Amino acid sequence: MVETTERPAPAEASGALSLGRRDWSTWPKYEAAVYGFRDYWYPVTWSKHVGRKPIQVTLCGEKIMLIRERGKVYALHDRCPHRGVPLSHPMGSQEFPGTWTCCYHGWTFDLETGRLVAAITDGPESPICGKVAVRTYPVERYVLPREERTVATAYGPVRVKLVTLPDGARRAAPEYEDCRRVARERGVPVAEVYAAAQRAALDHPAG
Numbered sequence: 001m002v003e004t005t006e007r008p009a010p011a012e013a014s015g016a017l018s019l020g021r022r023d024w025s026t027w028p029k030y031e032a033a034v035y036g037f038r039d040y041w042y043p044v045t046w047s048k049h050v051g052r053k054p055i056q057v058t059l060c061g062e063k064i065m066l067i068r069e070r071g072k073v074y075a076l077h078d079r080c081p082h083r084g085v086p087l088s089h090p091m092g093s094q095e096f097p098g099t100w101t102c103c104y105h106g107w108t109f110d111l112e113t114g115r116l117v118a119a120i121t122d123g124p125e126s127p128i129c130g131k132v133a134v135r136t137y138p139v140e141r142y143v144l145p146r147e148e149r150t151v152a153t154a155y156g157p158v159r160v161k162l163v164t165l166p167d168g169a170r171r172a173a174p175e176y177e178d179c180r181r182v183a184r185e186r187g188v189p190v191a192e193v194y195a196a197a198q199r200a201a202l203d204h205p206a207g
């Protein structure tokens with residue numbers, strides 16, 4: 001989307017601005033980025049938070065519904081074009097594969113294109129089908145670099161998952177079942193084994 005703002009004539013031409021100007025109150029206010037820049041990529045949530053029940057996120061001032069079907073995540077403008085009800089309303093439902101149905105009057109939208117494919121309360125011959133759509137947004141999943149390895153602790157070996165964050169920091173998540181087994185064998189708290197495995201993984205990142 002391109003937005004334009006009317007600008008006053010250049011200062012030199014109008015004579016309104018001089019080098020010694022102190023009063024900027026008539027200068028146009030820059031508001032384009034108040035809600036963020038459009039058509040940029042933004043991280044909106046963790047992938048694991050998106051499932052078959054829709055969730056709502058707000059991006060650039062817009063409410064967006066996220067939903068996952070067969071492993072793929074879809075993003076639709078979270079407002080039914082019929083009467084403005086949020087599509088992510090908890091009473092919404094999936095009546096047909098690849099679609100989502102508004103809870104109010106059953107308008108049903110294709111998840112991929114946002115096109116209205118059925119108006120359930122009107123019946124299968126509804127003339128509105130194909131003439132209305134909700135906006136859709138591209139979605140990408142960014143996977144952090146990760147590795148899995150076994151680290152040696154004072155209590156015994158434990159498998160650990162390591163991820164590298166965009167800023168280069170690393171996080172270690174020891175396997176809980178390993179920690180529990182080792183803790184039982186050694187008679188120590190699980191938390192102690194867990195912390196030892198984390199330290200071992202982060203202190204020796206090269207494995």
Ligand code: FES
Pocket residue numbers: 080081082083084085102103104105106107
């Ligand atoms: S408000 Fe969504 S179908 Fe009527």
